[in-house]
Amino acid sequence: MKQLLIWFFFLTFFAFGDQGGGPYVYTEWETFYVKDGLPNDHIFSIEADGDRLWVGTEGGLALYEKGQWKSWREKDGLPWKVISDIEVSSKTGDVWLALFGGGLARFSGGRFDCFNQFNSGLVNDVVYGVALLGDMVWAATTAGVSSYNTVTGEWEIYTEKNAPMEEIWCYNADAADGKVYIAVWGGGILEWDQKTRRWNAHRDPDREMEIDLYRDDGLIHIITTSASYIDGVLWASTYFGLSRYDGRHWRGYMDHDSGLASNFINLSLGRSGVSCYNATDLGLAVLVDFESDTWVTYKKDKPTDKTWTAHIGVGNNSFVSVPTKLTLPNHFVICLDFQGKDLWIGTGHGLARGIGKGYYPGLKNNKKFLKGSRGRFFQKESPGRRRQK
Amino acid sequence: MKRITIFLLAVFFAVGLPMTAQESTQKADEKKKADSYGRTPDRYVPFGKFTKPYKQFFLDPLEYHGYGRQIPEPEQVESVKIGFLGPIEPTVSVATGGLSHEESLGRKMLQGAKLAIEQANVRGGYRDRKIPYQLVVRNDNGLWGASGNEIIHLAYKDNVWAILGTIDGANSHIAIRVALKVEISMMNTGDTDPTFTETAIPWVFRVITDDRQMCYLLADFVFKKLKLTRVAALRANNRYGRMSIDEFRDAATRSGHPFLVELNYPVGDTDFTSQLQRIKSLNPEVVITYGNAAESALILKQMRAMGMNQWFIGSDRMVSPEFIKNAGENIGKVAAGYPYNPESGDPRYLEFKRLFKKRFGETPETYAAHAYDGMCMLIKAIEKGGLNRARIRDELAKMKHYDGVTGKKEFDPVFNNISPAALAVLENSRWVFYSQEEALK
Numbered sequence: 001m002k003q004l005l006i007w008f009f010f011l012t013f014f015a016f017g018d019q020g021g022g023p024y025v026y027t028e029w030e031t032f033y034v035k036d037g038l039p040n041d042h043i044f045s046i047e048a049d050g051d052r053l054w055v056g057t058e059g060g061l062a063l064y065e066k067g068q069w070k071s072w073r074e075k076d077g078l079p080w081k082v083i084s085d086i087e088v089s090s091k092t093g094d095v096w097l098a099l100f101g102g103g104l105a106r107f108s109g110g111r112f113d114c115f116n117q118f119n120s121g122l123v124n125d126v127v128y129g130v131a132l133l134g135d136m137v138w139a140a141t142t143a144g145v146s147s148y149n150t151v152t153g154e155w156e157i158y159t160e161k162n163a164p165m166e167e168i169w170c171y172n173a174d175a176a177d178g179k180v181y182i183a184v185w186g187g188g189i190l191e192w193d194q195k196t197r198r199w200n201a202h203r204d205p206d207r208e209m210e211i212d213l214y215r216d217d218g219l220i221h222i223i224t225t226s227a228s229y230i231d232g233v234l235w236a237s238t239y240f241g242l243s244r245y246d247g248r249h250w251r252g253y254m255d256h257d258s259g260l261a262s263n264f265i266n267l268s269l270g271r272s273g274v275s276c277y278n279a280t281d282l283g284l285a286v287l288v289d290f291e292s293d294t295w296v297t298y299k300k301d302k303p304t305d306k307t308w309t310a311h312i313g314v315g316n317n318s319f320v321s322v323p324t325k326l327t328l329p330n331h332f333v334i335c336l337d338f339q340g341k342d343l344w345i346g347t348g349h350g351l352a353r354g355i356g357k358g359y360y361p362g363l364k365n366n367k368k369f370l371k372g373s374r375g376r377f378f379q380k381e382s383p384g385r386r387r388q389k
Numbered sequence: 390m391k392r393i394t395i396f397l398l399a400v401f402f403a404v405g406l407p408m409t410a411q412e413s414t415q416k417a418d419e420k421k422k423a424d425s426y427g428r429t430p431d432r433y434v435p436f437g438k439f440t441k442p443y444k445q446f447f448l449d450p451l452e453y454h455g456y457g458r459q460i461p462e463p464e465q466v467e468s469v470k471i472g473f474l475g476p477i478e479p480t481v482s483v484a485t486g487g488l489s490h491e492e493s494l495g496r497k498m499l500q501g502a503k504l505a506i507e508q509a510n511v512r513g514g515y516r517d518r519k520i521p522y523q524l525v526v527r528n529d530n531g532l533w534g535a536s537g538n539e540i541i542h543l544a545y546k547d548n549v550w551a552i553l554g555t556i557d558g559a560n561s562h563i564a565i566r567v568a569l570k571v572e573i574s575m576m577n578t579g580d581t582d583p584t585f586t587e588t589a590i591p592w593v594f595r596v597i598t599d600d601r602q603m604c605y606l607l608a609d610f611v612f613k614k615l616k617l618t619r620v621a622a623l624r625a626n627n628r629y630g631r632m633s634i635d636e637f638r639d640a641a642t643r644s645g646h647p648f649l650v651e652l653n654y655p656v657g658d659t660d661f662t663s664q665l666q667r668i669k670s671l672n673p674e675v676v677i678t679y680g681n682a683a684e685s686a687l688i689l690k691q692m693r694a695m696g697m698n699q700w701f702i703g704s705d706r707m708v709s710p711e712f713i714k715n716a717g718e719n720i721g722k723v724a725a726g727y728p729y730n731p732e733s734g735d736p737r738y739l740e741f742k743r744l745f746k747k748r749f750g751e752t753p754e755t756y757a758a759h760a761y762d763g764m765c766m767l768i769k770a771i772e773k774g775g776l777n778r779a780r781i782r783d784e785l786a787k788m789k790h791y792d793g794v795t796g797k798k799e800f801d802p803v804f805n806n807i808s809p810a811a812l813a814v815l816e817n818s819r820w821v822f823y824s825q826e827e828a829l830k
Binding site (some may be wrong): 032041046077081084101111122125142143167168169171185186208210211212213215221223240241254257263269282329330331347348349 | 440445446456515537541563567583585587590
C-alpha cells in the first residue's frame, strides 16, 4: 500500500510539475555574507518591509534595498550590536529593534533612541522579541513583558505578579487582530486581548516536562520559542515540536510524525492558517498544506553536500527529493520572513533568499491532485483526523 | 563416559542457567535505563499506571548542529578566560524571593572554582602554549533577571570560552537561554532544580545530583523504608521551594499518598506558628520542608516546641552546621537528601579537602566541592577541544562519566548528572550520610 502511495505521489508530482498539482518548491536561491555587505554572518532576525529588508545580526544591523547593502554598528550609533528581533511600524515607518542585552531601540529619522531598564519601563535589557499593535510596542524580555504606548509614552510591565506567567522568561512576541501573543519559556503561550485587557494562557495539559501525553491535547510543551498568529490560527514552536491551534482544536507535530526536520524549532512563522514555515536546527521545514499534511523540508542531506535538497512528502513519509541551488554551509536555521513571493532565511553562517518565481500558496489548485491527496493521503495519514473548518 | 556427560550437563545447568538469568536481568536493566528518563522508578513515572505517553523526551543525546565548530581558534590570546556567574554580593533579588540570601553558597562555589583554575595554572596553563587560565567573576544576585545581562557581558565583552554557574533556579534558566543563543557552554554545579536540564539546550551541563534523585530517595525512605503515609509540606514561597519539592510531591501522589496539605512561607520568615498549627491538626507522620537552612531550622524548633515529634525531612540546604546550631536541643528524627557523601574516604576527595583547607583555611562543603568538579570538567574540555566554544561543548557532551572529588558522576542524554543521591540523617547532633542502598535496606 505504501509503495502504491509513493508511486501515486511520484507520478502526480512529475505529471504536473511546475504546472501544478504539488506544493511549490523554492529551488532558486541567492546567498549573502559579510563579503556582500552584511555586518556579521550570524543572522538573528529578518524583517521584510515592502521592498526593503532589515537584517539583525550578532554584529550589527543591515538594510537591503534595491540590491545594495547598508549597515550600522555601534560606531554608527547603534546602541548594541546584537539584534534579536526587528519590527517596522506600518503607521510611522519606525524600525523597532530588540537588542539582545542592550534594551529596545527605535530607529527613526536616522537616529537611534534606546530604551533600557534604567531609563524606561523596559523590564530587562535582554530583549528577545518585539511586536507592534496599533500605537503599542511590546517587548518580550528575559524577565517579563513590557509594553510602550508610543503616543502617551506610558510603559506597563507584566510579570508573574500581574499576568498568568508561571515563569517570566519571555522569548518571542507576535501581534495581530487586536491580540498579542507571547511565547514564554516555561510558561507556554500567553494571549493578550487589547480590547478586554486580559491575559489568557495556553499551556501543556499534561504539565510534565519529559513527556507529551497525547498528541493533540494542547500545546506540545511548555517551553515555547515563538508564536505566530494568522488567519485566526496560532502556530507555536517549541524545542519539542510544533503546535497549531485554530481556536477550537490543537494539532501537534514532531519529527517522527511529520515533515519537521527536527523538534528543535527556533522560530515558526505562519504564512497562512494552513501553512507554516519552521526554522529548525536541521533545516527549514514547511507545512505547505494543513489538510493534506503536505511538507517540504529543505536541508543538507550530508554535511559535505554543496547544496541543500528539498524533500516533499506527506506526514513523515518523504516521497520526492528536489535539488535546490541553496548553498548555505550550515542548515541551522534561526530566522525567516516572507517578502512577497520570496522567502528569506537566516542561519548561523549566512543569509539566503529563495526566489518565489511563480510561487503559489499551498497546493496548486489542481482538482485531480487535490482529490487524490485528500482521498488517499488524508485517509492513510490519520484515519478520522479532524478537518479544518 | 555417560556419567561424565551427565555430570558436565549438571554443572552446565547449575552454573550456566543462573548466569544466563543474571545476564538476562542485566540486559533488561540496561534496556530499562535506555527507555526511562532520569532514573525514574516505574512507580514514579508520570501517568505510568494509566497509559504510555505519545512521546517521551530526553532519551536521545542532545546535539548541536550549528556552524560554531568551523570558527578558527584565535592565534593571540593572553589568557584563557572562563566565566563564573554566582551570587557573591549581597543585594535584593526579585527572582530569589525579594531578599538575596545565597551569597554564602555562591562564595563557596567561587572558592571551588578558583582552586581548580589555580591548579590548572600550576600545571602550566592551556596546552603547550602555556597560556594561563583566568577566572572572570560576575555577580548574578541583582534585580530583574540580572543573570541574563551578566551572561551577555561574559560572552560578548569578556569573551570567555565557557561559563560556570549558578545556584538560583530562575537565574539559571535565564542564563542558559542566553547561553543557547550565544552558543557557549554553561556548567552548573549548584542548581538542583530538575527542570534546569529539561530544556533541550545542548549547551547545558550539570555536575550536581539534582532534586529529582534526592526526592526519589526521600520518597522511598518515607514510603518504602519507614512505611509512613501521612505527609504534610511546608516550603519556601519562592521558585526553589516550589520546583524542588515537585518530584517528591509527584512521587507521593503516585504512591497513593498525596500531601495532606502543602503550605508555604515567605523567605526570611521567622514565625511559622499558624502553618504548623494547621499541619498539627491534620496529624501527619512526616513533615517535609524545602527552603534554606535558617528557616528550616526554625520550623523544626517550633514544631518540637509544639509537641510535634514527627519525622522532619527536607532538602540538602538543611544539611549544614547553621541548621544544627539553630534547630535547638530537641532535634528528634530528621533526614534530608544530599547530592554526595561529604564523609567519603576516597583518596582524591581527601586530597581535595586537604588542598582546599590549605588554600582557604576551611573545610569545603557541597557548593565548593561541586564547583571544583565542574571547573575541572570545563578545563579538561578546553584542553581537548581547544579555543572553540562548540568544540568545548562537544568534549563536555562526550563525558558520559566523570570521576570527581564528589564521587563518580553519570550523565544522562541531556547532560544531567543522575548519580544516586545520599541520605543525610541527623544523629546525635551530627549529620550521618548513607548511600541509597544503606538508607533503604
